[in-house]
Every structure is written in structure tokens, then in C-alpha cells.
Amino acid sequence: MKYWFYILLFCTSFGNFTGLGQETLNITAADTITNTINPLAPSKAAFYSAIFPGMGQVYNKKYWKAPIVWGAMGTSIYYYSWNKNKYDSYRTEYKKRLANDINLNPKYDRLSNNQLIQAQKFHQRNKDLSLLITVAFYALNIIDANVDSHLKQFNVNSKLTVAPEIQQDEINYKQNVGLSLNYRF
Template sequence: MQSNKYLLLVFLLCFYAFAKAQQDAPAETIIDADEVAGVSSKEPYDPLRPAKAAFYGAVLPGLGQIYNKDYWKLPLVYGALGSTIYGVSFNGNRSERFRTAFKDRLAGRLDEFTRINEDGTTTEIFSDDALINGQDQFRRRRDLFILVSAGVYILQIIEANVDAHLSQYDVDDDLTFGPALYFDDLGQTMNYGLSFNYKF
């Protein structure tokens, strides 16, 4: 008997809460459909955005990344370009030093790789063949660093263009793909899988 009273009390409370929820809204909170403007959190699609990002990246390295608001990529762009340009400069200077030394030696002048001993004799640190090989080796490295610098420059333009394309890609929740876990009551086991959902 006591439990029936509690059950009736719970039923009446639920009925009262449901009835309260069904009350008509006050007149000031009702909005006509004409007054509601379409509000979208998405930016409108700009078909020229990738071209602008690529153009800015071509004008000044890193400017395409700034246009895309990817500021964290600037140290990567300038670090890669700076290191390759340093490689061009370092190897170019070394190649020029070996070339100048070889030309001085051919002209009979004292070069930077020849040392004068205390007794007045000279000692060559590098032979003529070593000077030629060093000049060629550092020139090849310089040329390689020039190609790598051009590659980094082109790569940052392509990255800005692709990032601008992908930043406008529609990734709403209508299409989802993810892991699925469910418990099988019959076999008392946990099943794992992938779930692919599309909402209309």
C-alpha cells in the first residue's frame, strides 16, 4: 500500500513536469520566420583564395602562410630557406678560395694553402690536384644547394596553395567515420570495428 502511494506521487510529479513544459510561450519570445536571418558559422567559399595564397608566397616566402593564418609555419619556411642559402654561400666561398689558390699557384705567387717554413722553404698543404678537386667538389655542393633552395621556395608556394584549398573543404558532421565499439550480449564479448555514417 505504501509503495503504491509513492508510485502515484512519482506519476503525478512527472505529469506536472510534463504539463509545465507544454505551456504556451510568452508572446514576446515568439519570433516570426521573416525576422530570422540565415546565420552560418562558415565563411563563404572564395575560389580565388588558393591563387592569392600562391601569389603571396611567390612574392615573399612565408607570405602565403601568413595569408592562410598559419603563423607557426613561418619558422619552418625561413629556417629551410636560411639554411639552404647559407649552404650556397658557404660552399661558394670555399670553391672560390680553392680556385683563387690554384690560380695563384699557376701564376707563381704564394697562395693561402702554402706555408713558409723557418728556413725559407715552402710547404704546400694541398697539391694542385687537391685544389682542383676541392674547387669542383665545393662548386657541385653549391649548385646542389641552389637547387634545394629553389625547391624549398617552390614547395612553400605549393604548400600555401594546397592549404588554402583544404581550409575551405567542407568538413561538417553529416559524414562521419570513426571507431565503433559494442558489446555482444549473446557471446559476452566486446566487438571492435569502424563505423561510416551519413546524415541526410
């Protein structure tokens, strides 16, 4: 009987204190706050990167990526110009030899005509490869700025989780490793 009294007192005490000066407080979870999305930001970042490589990364406030872009573009342009100069010098020497010019470069005296042709082919191939790499770095720069700007607007909240999962097979007791993707409604 004594315990019934305490249980009854405990249950009724909650009903008596609910209206005594308590204020209503609305709480919203931090992951449900919506940010405004600028749909033109990815195209603007890609445009800036197309005009000046690395500028899209600066627009996205990823300042550490800009020197990487500049270094990659600068290095590939440097190798393109170096291979072009070497190709032109070997080609000029070969043309002078075919024309029986007396103003030959003494630097190439020990090279035969076949060696000059092989050197031209080597530097032509490397020049073309350097140009291809320069164009690839330019395209990657634009793609990186665009994708990074898209991902800045990606909504990540606690409802979507990706976690590693290890399950044991009941037949042969081997462990299966994988990823589980869960979405809570």
C-alpha cells in the same frame, strides 16, 4: 478500466496544450550554416608566397609556419653561399698554381693540385645541392600556402566521418584493421 482512463487523459493532454502561447522557433544545425568561399584566396596566398617566402602563410593566419619557412630558406641560402665561396677560393688557388703566380695563399700550401681539384668538385656538388634544396623549399612554401588556403575553405560537417574499424575474419578469426568512410545523406 482505470488504466484506460489514464492513457486517454495522457494522450489528450498533448493536444490541449499545443496552442497555448507557444512560439514557433526555427533551429538550424551549426554544421549546416554556409560560409562564403573566396575562390581567389588560394591563388592570392600562393602569389604572396612567391613574392616573399612565408607571406602566404601569414596571409592564411598560420603565423607559426612563417619562421619555419624563413629558417629553411635562410639555411639553404647560407650553405649555398658558403660552398660557393669555398669553391671560388680553391679554384682561384688552383688557377694561380697553373699560372705560376707568386702570390699563393699560404693556407693551401700543404694541398696538392689533385687535392685542390677534389675540393673544387666537393664544394661544386654541395653548392648545386644547396641550390636545389633552396628551390625545393621555395616551391614547398608556395604549395603549402596554396593547399592550406584551399583547406581553410573545406566544409567539414557531421555527415562525413572517417573512423578506424576493426573486423574479425569469420574463417580464421584474425582481426582486420582499416578505415571506414561514411557519408550520411
